[in-house]
Amino acid sequence: MMDQQQVLDVLKTVQDPFLHKSLVETKALKDVVIEDGRIRLEVALSKQDQVKQMQIQVEISSKLKEQGAAAVVVRFTVLSAEEIRQLGGFPVTLPTLLSPGVKTEFIAVASGKGGVGKSTVSVNLALALARQGKKVGLLDADIYGFSVPDMMGIENRPAIKDNRIIPVERFGIKVISMGFFVENNSPVIWRGPMLGKMLNNFFNDVYWGDLDYLVLDLPPGTGDVAMDIHSKLPHSKEIIVTTPHPTAAFVAARAGAMATHTDHEILGIVENMAYYQSKKTGEIEYVFGKGGGDKLSDLLKTELLGRVPLTQPVPKQGVLAPGVYFEDDPIAPVYDEIAHKVINKLT
């Protein structure tokens, strides 16, 4: 007569193919029913992969049959991101080419919809972190709508050394963007699997070296690519960018919901284009409405990290970087304050 202990003894000898730990260590067994020698199991793996599932199904069922089971049915589910995190995450944590021994925090910048200033916030947060003496990388993962190279005025391309991509350095930040890999700003028309591969390359083949923070400019919304990144980076922390309009905050809440769904901790909200202050009279106008940032932080039970006013960066003589608020720009302290809060939260 088969019993649950025999099932566990067998699962001890079968490994999760991605975590390389036994299915007992990963607490993969979610349900088991044994009736007249017939066994029905529910097993959670760390990723959904049909080929691996088939192999494991064959392995488990042949081992249980050797023990006397008459029939074995295995149903597969996926471990939650939290379970994976508790197990120490995937052995190959992304990006793999970070210097060993250095703890890099991933900060993903997300938004509910396009055009709210997600890339602007990513770039200027990266710069503000660097101003505080941190080693910072910036990954423009907005694959369809990359804009970081233009904003930072990057004209050169990454070098390739020993089969690895070396990020371009600009203002002390190591930058990688899809824009470096397309000709003449041509539109990216790739579909899901190719994009997934490109992202893997960004994570795996780029030599990031020594980083304290890797800021990720995510694609807007909750589409496939954003979802993919969420699941690829189980440890990343998120900042959500919204405009002050309450409806925009409502849309941004969806990006927040995706973050929480994938167990990403939300560091806080940045309300961009929060108000316009007249340079002549000092009068403040709420051009895009008011209260969106507060509403979103209430909804997501997180902090409002900062309000960035509507204003163009002051150009720096001889430097082309139209999206950068340099250290002497009146807006720089707003970003410094946001960076300061982020550093405190992550320390």
Ligand SMILES: Nc1ncnc2c1ncn2[C@@H]1O[C@H](COP(=O)(O)OP(=O)(O)OP(=O)(O)O)[C@@H](O)[C@H]1O
């Ligand atoms: N606070 C601001 N004041 C004035 N202009 C801004 C501000 N923030 C962003 N912009 C401008 O708004 C436009 C959209 O910004 P940005 O590209 O950062 O948005 P996005 O959310 O990343 O958009 P997408 O998702 O489409 O890439 C840019 O031209 C940018 O320079």
